Amino acid sequence: MSIHDMHRGGSMTVVTLALGSQTLAIPTDLLREILDPLPVTRVPGAGALVPGVVNVRGSVVPLADLKQALCIPDEGQDDRSRVLVLDVMLGGEAATVAIAADAVHEVATIDAGAIEAVPASAHVWPPEYLSGLFRGAQGFILLPNLEQIFSNLANRPLAVQL
Helix, strand or coil, X not given: XXXXXXXXXXXXXXXXXXXXXXXXXXXXXXXXXXXXXXXXXXXXXXXXXXXXXXXXXXXXXXXXXXXXXXXXXXXXXXCCCEEEEEEEEECCEEEEXXXXXXXXEEEEEEEHHHCECXXXXXXXXXXXXXXXXEEECCEEEEEXXXXXXXXXXXXXXXCCCC
């Protein structure tokens, strides 16, 4: 989803989550469910970005670590950790993926006009992995470009194929 698509929509409903000290927002139309932490089956040679898979109601689902993709330091997990199961488009086809979150905060509606492009000078995050950002009560909230992130992960030679 591009920032231009978001501006045409008027508003967007998102679920906010924590990865380390950073807050992200995921559009709720991509969210299938939020689960308590699941056992992860490590996949040999998978790498740090998609270290393994999880069993979601009998289906094998790749678990991606967005902290790695977005260069967010790992600050450990606590009892607020959750797994978000998402339905994203990869190469024109629907795919189910999961991401680990340190905490899930709330569902909110944001005005598309409040979404800003990521400044070119913001070298903190890989710009190709962000659709935009907006200011929340506690600071900036990132809108990850999940299609771009997962497409890149799926095309890596050692990554788990999504």
